Amino acid sequence: MPEFPEVHTVIETLKEFTLGKTVTSVDVLRAKNVEGNLNDLINCKIESFEQIGKFIIFHFSNKKILISHLRMEGKYFLRNKDEKYQKHDIASLTFSDKTSLVYNDVRKFGILKVSSEDKYMEEEPLSKVGPDPFKLKDPKYLLDHFKNKSIPIKTALLDQSIMSGLGNIYVDEVLFECRIHPETPAKTVNLCDCSHILEASREILTKAIEQGGSTIKSYHPKEGVSGNFQVSLKVYGKKDGTCVRCGHHLRKIFVGGRGTTYCPKCQRNPTIQEVIAITGPIGSGKSAVLNVFEKLGYECLDADVITHELYKDKKIQDGIRKIVPELVIKNGDIDRDYLRKYLLNNPNKKRRLEKYVHPLVSDVIINRIKKAKTKVAMEVPLLFESHLDDFADKIIYVDSSLENRKKRLEKRDKNYNETLLINKDYDLENKKKATHVIVNNDGVASLEENIKSTFCR
Numbered sequence: 267m268p269e270f271p272e273v274h275t276v277i278e279t280l281k282e283f284t285l286g287k288t289v290t291s292v293d294v295l296r297a298k299n300v301e302g303n304l305n306d307l308i309n310c311k312i313e314s315f316e317q318i319g320k321f322i323i324f325h326f327s328n329k330k331i332l333i334s335h336l337r338m339e340g341k342y343f344l345r346n347k348d349e350k351y352q353k354h355d356i357a358s359l360t361f362s363d364k365t366s367l368v369y370n371d372v373r374k375f376g377i378l379k380v381s382s383e384d385k386y387m388e389e390e391p392l393s394k395v396g397p398d399p400f401k402l403k404d405p406k407y408l409l410d411h412f413k414n415k416s417i418p419i420k421t422a423l424l425d426q427s428i429m430s431g432l433g434n435i436y437v438d439e440v441l442f443e444c445r446i447h448p449e450t451p452a453k454t455v456n457l458c459d460c461s462h463i464l465e466a467s468r469e470i471l472t473k474a475i476e477q478g479g480s481t482i483k484s485y486h487p488k489e490g491v492s493g494n495f496q497v498s499l500k501v502y503g504k505k506d507g508t509c510v511r512c513g514h515h516l517r518k519i520f521v522g523g524r525g526t527t528y529c530p531k532c533q534r535n536p537t538i539q540e541v542i543a544i545t546g547p548i549g550s551g552k553s554a555v556l557n558v559f560e561k562l563g564y565e566c567l568d569a570d571v572i573t574h575e576l577y578k579d580k581k582i583q584d585g586i587r588k589i590v591p592e593l594v595i596k597n598g599d600i601d602r603d604y605l606r607k608y609l610l611n612n613p614n615k616k617r618r619l620e621k622y623v624h625p626l627v628s629d630v631i632i633n634r635i636k637k638a639k640t641k642v643a644m645e646v647p648l649l650f651e652s653h654l655d656d657f658a659d660k661i662i663y664v665d666s667s668l669e670n671r672k673k674r675l676e677k678r679d680k681n682y683n684e685t686l687l688i689n690k691d692y693d694l695e696n697k698k699k700a701t702h703v704i705v706n707n708d709g710v711a712s713l714e715e716n717i718k719s720t721f722c723r
């Protein structure tokens with residue numbers, strides 16, 4: 267779908283090939299897409315063009331106006347008057363120089379509307395189009411329009427009745443530039459944010475227009491003018507990429523049904539509580555660390571506990587049975603001893619099972635983080651692999667000697683050697699990604715002291 271800069275480029279091309287021409291006849295091939303009488307334009311000369319949001323406005327002599335919106339796939343073609351019509355042609359204007367401007371629309375969502383100078387701004391659709399970032403001078407306008415809205419800022423910026431010009435692509439780019447999380451409630455942004463949004467919108471659109479402009483010469487209306495330029499985007503469409511600012515991987519979510527890419531580190535969600543993530547190899551004493559945070563009043567989430575809760579869900583058991591057909595259920599719960607042995611001998615199945623279960627666990631954790639009323643501590647052994655580090659403000663890596671780890675496992679788990687073996691693929695490189703390392707070799711009292719002195723200041 268063409269956005270504001272592409273529409274700008276279409277207008278530049280239309281100017282080049284039709285400005286000053288006089289209409290001698292018109293044809294309507296699909297009346298559904300045309301509002302008003304195109305015959306009103308006969309004997310009128312195209313005097314100028316104007317862009318309002320993503321609308322193209324033709325200003326004719328005799329105070330006549332033609333409003334055009336390309337929607338998904340609308341295109342203009344300049345042809346010779348005698349050329350045959352093609353599939354999906356909607357309407358045409360023929361000029362005195364025997365050329366015709368043909369509007370073609372494969373998806374048929376575009377509109378053409380005839381109006382006049384005295385009323386075109388007062389009637390729909392233009393009466394509902396807000397000013398674009400170039401016409402908007404005062405950021406307070408945005409603040410006033412956002413102040414009562416609980417909807418996400420992304421949705422508010424897509425609302426063309428507030429400000430026109432930003433579509434899905436450029437909203438993501440603007441919010442990234444301003445370090446604002448797309449789900450931030452519109453009413454919580456301040457004047458400084460609004461000023462930043464306005465500036466970034468102008469800058470990004472200008473750059474896109476310039477880049478579009480640099481290829482305009484290769485666009486001739488005979489080939490159809492739709493405008494579809496590659497611009498240097500930093501987040502849009504780059505869900506597998508990394509942040510150009512901080513190097514963190516980008517994340518894709520859906521906001522108001524629209525695909526949205528952002529950097530979880532640069533664009534923190536202000537509606538969620540502070541989150542401390544606890545990770546580290548098996549037996550390092552992560553749970554002891556979590557217990558300390560529980561005492562300190564944190565809401566605690568434990569990925570292992572959540573996994574075991576999910577294992578009791580009948581639907582999830584059925585899902586797991588598709589991977590492990592020999593699954594044993596005891597008293598409504600999965601026999602975990604059996605499952606562990608099975609996975610030890612079937613590493614491929616282990617990978618498939620993880621691929622199925624991990625996203626379910628992540629969803630539960632993300633939902634609980636979003637609903638939390640106090641600060642959150644979460645224990646997630648595979649923190650980075652699950653990308654739950656996206657939500658963490660601080661990351662604690664719990665370290666402990668192998669000897670201590672074995673001792674801890676021995677106490678709670680008769681199969682501790684197998685457990686160590688099945689968890690051997692923990693990536694020790696993860697230690698470098700943590701913001702805090704806690705060495706847990708000296709018992710609970712010392713651990714508690716250590717955590718309090720670091721996190722309760």
Ligand SMILES: [Zn+2]
Nearest residue numbers: 509512529532
């Ligand atoms: Zn970043």
